[in-house]
Amino acid sequence: MTNSGSISGSNFGIFAPAAVTVTNSGSISGATGIAATIATVTNSGTISGDTQDGISAFTATVMNSGTISGSLRGIIADTANVTNSGTISGDFGIAVATTANVTNSGTISGSTSGVFATTTANVINSGTISASTYGVFATTANVTNTGTISAAAGAGVGAVTANVSNSGTIAGDSVGIGGILAANVTNTGTISGGVYGIRSATTTVTNSGTITGNVGIDSTLFGGGAANVTNSGTIIGTGGTALQFSGNDDTLTLLPGSRIVGAIDMGGGADVVNFTAGRGASWLVTLNNFTGTINGSGDAPFVIRGNQFAALDPTPFAVADRSLMDFTRSISGILGSLGGTGAAQNGPLASAFAPDDSSAQRIDTFAGIPALAYASDAILFKNPTVVTADGRSVWARGFVGQHTQDADGVLLGSTTMFSGGAVGFDLLVQPDLRLGAFVGGGQSYLSLDQSAGNTRTDTGFGGLYGRYAFTSFGAPSILKVALHGGAGTSTVSRSVNSNLGTEVATASYNTSYVSPEAKYSVNVPLWSQYTLTPSFEVRYVAGFFDGYTETGATAPLTVASRTIQNVEERGELKLTRATPVGPDLLLTNVYVGALGIQRLGDTTVNTVLLGANLPFVTPGKNKVAGVLGGGGLEWQTRKGVSFFGAAEAIGMSDSSTVVSARGGLRVAF
16 A cells, blocks of 8 residues: 555554555554554654554564654554654554564654563664653663663663663663663763663673763672673763672773773672773772782783772873973074184185174175175074174073874873073184083973873073084084083872772972083085085983872872983084075075984883882883974174074974974174
8 A cells, every 4th residue: 555645544544454565655544543464664754543553563564764653652563673764652662572673763752661572672773762761671672772762760771681782872860771680781882870870680891981870880680690891981980889799700801991980899709800001091999899809911000909909101201201302402402503603714704703893794794705694603593692792692592392292002192392491601712612601491391181190390401512613524614512401390290090089199309400412513605695504413311300209199109219311313404595685684594304312221110009119111112213394584684683583393203293493582782
């Protein structure tokens, strides 16, 4: 039968004592819309049962993209196969005496139950199933859900045996998922219940999503059965208990990413707890009523002590030397080529480096040099702020930058911001040698992903530097050396995800560093306005960190004093152009290069956690290579005022990037 009009009856819209096939795009109504022994219905219209059922059959095969409704049941059958992309509703949306096979991408709703099967319900849902008492109920409920299943006053899914795979949302005012005898649940979505997230006797749960309830998971129904819970997601007990197991032999497995909020009551018995410590914020687990065995593994440092075990996020220790290298690299950058030192004694630059009586004379001298791009070491952004006529100078510079580290292995992603400034003084001690000193201060701030913690370091620094000009390979060359060091204070904050509540552990400790460095460069004139400068630099950095013990945490971490050492090599090729602009001079440059960083010495970090020694090797790569590029400009006015700035980007082989900028002002007289 095909209907695109209107069919209605006081008792039945359509009645067939045997089999009937109905294709409806119109309207069918009656006390029962369609009644048959075997009903095959394709509906894109409306089928309604005003006082009884929308469709009633012993065997019902229904494909619905329209509306099916019944005062008692939308569909009732002994066996039903339903594919729905429309709307099905009734006191019971679908009620089946034996087996219900339901694929839903639309809406199924019931005052009592959305889908009810006395024997078996096989439900694949990407739409919405809702009811007051049960979203889905069956003796055996096999549910795959990517949509929403809910019950306003009962259980989202209720069964004697519930087998559920959920990547959507299942919610019940009482229970999210309830299995009288057994609940076998795989969850990557959200399961919630006002009283229990999941409740059953024998309970098997694999969770990488979120499960919440007054009790998150309870396996004590009717005395309880064995529970086997594997978690890499979040389980929350809003009433204070996240996991409530019975006295049977239970198994709890916690994987990286696991977050449990609330008490874990193991219920006694020969329980086994397995955990894998991996990437993530630090965590602490305390077990109640535990008489079993704890087994730990993983790449992150961990410790087991009695009924407690803890894992430590090692990211702050892994990036400590990288942060120090970034900070000291910026100090090295602002030293740069500070002021003129004289030149090789065989070219016109010798007179160019000699001090003049006025800024105008110096600008004129620059303009007369074939390769004036490096005259008087007017290399971008590394010129003194004030230059006196006898070769003395004072200067001031600032820097700012950011190091972004992607998550890698056991390490969380992190971001380090650093900034600082310095002032200095130097003088020509002989025509080819300039010596100077400087002092400054700065700050770095490390923040970890997942709000896992942060570290702030305030540092004061100072040092000495020198520049020697000579000739090599027939070209003017410069050897720079510097020795600087600093001291400061670090304040560390570490988040600890304890199952009994999130804690923030804090501490402060003293830090210091020392760094010698040397750089060799050759200025190669190309033509009247351009200079090519290859250079090679080596620097060594040693950082000294005092020990500390945290406060504010149930399990405070104690860290012994330690020394970190790194060597950095840097090769660079810079092209500089000097362009007279009226009475002024514009210097611009671009450069590319490569660098390598190596850790040296003992990289072991010695700590104590939960009263147990916890030494571990600093994670991360001990050898890192990178490529870099940058550029900038300097504007020198005839009035003797110069403005300059530069930026640089570095890409590292450890999945990190560094961007930085430097700038300042010069007034020459």
